Amino acid sequence: MNRSVPPPTITAVLPLAATPTVTSVSPTSGSTAGGTQVTVTGTGFTGATGVRFGATQASFTVNSDTQITATAPAGSGTVQVTVTTPAGTSNQFVTFTYVTAPVPVLSSVSPASGPASGGTVVTLSGSGFSGATAVRFGGVSAAFTVVSGSQITATAPAGSGTVQVTVTTPGGTSNGVSFTYVSAPVPALTSATPNSGPAAGGTTVTLTGTGLAATTAVRFGATPATSFTVVSDTHVTAVAPAGTGTVQITVTTPGGTSNGLSYTYSGAPNLSGISPNQGSTSAGNTVTLTGTNLTGATSVLFGATPATSFTVVSPTQITAVAPAATAGPVDVTVVTPGGTSTLPNAYFYVSPPVLLGVAPLSGPLAGGNTVTLTGTHLIEATAVRFGATAATSFTVVWDTRITAVVPAGAAGPVQVTVTTVGGTSNPVSYTSPGGTSAPTTYTRVAPPGI
Known part of the structure; x- marks a missing residue:
């Protein structure tokens, strides 16, 4: 007698889900009052199914299999x-x-708006910022720098609508201040004068450009400008703060920050x-x-009178043409x-020399004789000429x-001149014998009755 034997039953064994692990x-750290976003x-x-800080359950959001955002109780x-899942607890x-x-x-966010594309540099003011670990625009983290315990600069990320800006430190997360993403055009600068x-x-x-009407910062x-005035959509005037080196001037509007x-x-x-x-x-x-530091010179003055012209040759040299002035x-x-x-009393104006006479009035063709020139302003003579010929030598007495x-x-008369730094004098005549000048004619006048 044959007996029918039922086939064996095979039960599949599914792998158990792995117990969660927490790595960081x-x-x-955060405030004892709770509220820190972790x-x-x-x-x-x-x-x-659960995130606990010690024995206390926290509210949380599972972002992915490897990340959870929890609010510390x-x-x-x-x-x-x-972290607890159906597979167990880490x-x-x-x-x-x-x-x-x-x-x-x-307490404040400035500017309070910016373009949806992000990039606006925002100054956060308040207190308790030391050791800040995060700045968020809504739920999006922003790059930031802690300037002091009362100030942070942050770069707004891309976004839309109105979001709450918050600061997180070991002491907790701050209240929120509104920041609005707008579709205004980004301002553009074309010139800065000076x-x-x-x-x-x-x-x-004076800043010239476009989209400047709603400027909120320069x-x-x-460093913020000491002050600024919006003149029109194309012009803003700003007072430069103290600084060093070369910096970039930017304008911020609700549309963003300019070039x-x-x-x-x-x-x-x-x-x-x-010299x-x-x-x-x-x-x-x-x-x-x-x-x-002579680069960019805008004026050269001799006393109170501007130079006739000047050229900045280098940061250490300028050439200038002295204007006319009185002696001294x-x-x-x-x-x-x-x-x-x-430079006080740095340049001396010298009066031009004036010749009054020469003695003797004549001499041999071979030269070599000494004459005396009289006049005024002769002290700095650099040349004495007889016609075009320089004197053999001269001495300023x-x-x-x-x-x-x-x-x-x-033979004949020549014009004697004296040259100083003040210029060249008027000429006086000196004659070598045998010249062609007309002889002196003497006319005898007879007494009456002869």
Whole structure:
């Protein structure tokens, strides 16, 4: 008799889900009052049913199998953070420390709006910012820099609508302040005039561009302008703050932050010398000024009179044409965007020489005889000429007298001149015998009755 044997039953054994693991939490500390947004990182988080800080359950959101965002409950001391899923509870000793640091308080956000594309540099003001671990625009983290316990600069991420800006520190997460994403056009700058000024600041700069009507901030590098005035949609005037080097000027509006234009902080000029340091009272003498920080010079003055012209050769040299002036010393001044420098009594205006006579009035063709020239302003004579021929030698006796050795010459009269730094004198006549000048005629006048 055959018996029918039922086939064996095969039961599939499914693999058990892995127990979750917690590898890190960020931040690792927060306020005893709770409220700190904590990112929990690990594995096996899918289907999580609980996140605990010590024995206290926290509210949480499962972002992925490897990340959970949890809000720390109130607590104290150092506690273990665990994640529970249907597969079990993590047992890694990853901790969170409750601290008594004050909860940060956010009082203002400036500007309070920016483009949906992000990129707006925003200044957050308030208190308790030291040790900040996060700045969020809504739920999106932003890049930020803690300037002080009461100020943070943050770059708004892309977004839309109106969101709450918050600051997180070990003491907790601040209140929220609104930031609105708008579709206004990003401002654009085309020119800045002037584009340089003194390191002390104070220069009024005219910015030209487009989309400037709603300007909320003007910055020179990272430093806000001392003040600014919106003139129109295409013009803003701003007072430069103190600074150094070359920085970028930017304008911020609800549409975003503009491109940057270079602005250079100039060191104060320092004049150290002038050559030559004297010249004629008439205009036209070219001098070389030396010093430092002369780039961008806007004016060169001799006394109170502007130079006829000047050229900035380098940061250490300027050539200038002296204007006309009366005899005597004057200050020389250079004005640059960085300031003013003056050399007192640095340039001396010399009166042109004046000849009154020569004695004797004549001499041999071979020259060699000594004559005496009289006049005024002769003290700085650089040349004595008989016609076009220089005197064999000369000696300045004093300001009103020169002795000169006559050179050889042709018969006839020649014009004697004296040259000084003040110019060339009027001529006086000197004659070599045998010249062609008309002889003197004597007319005898007879007494009456003869």
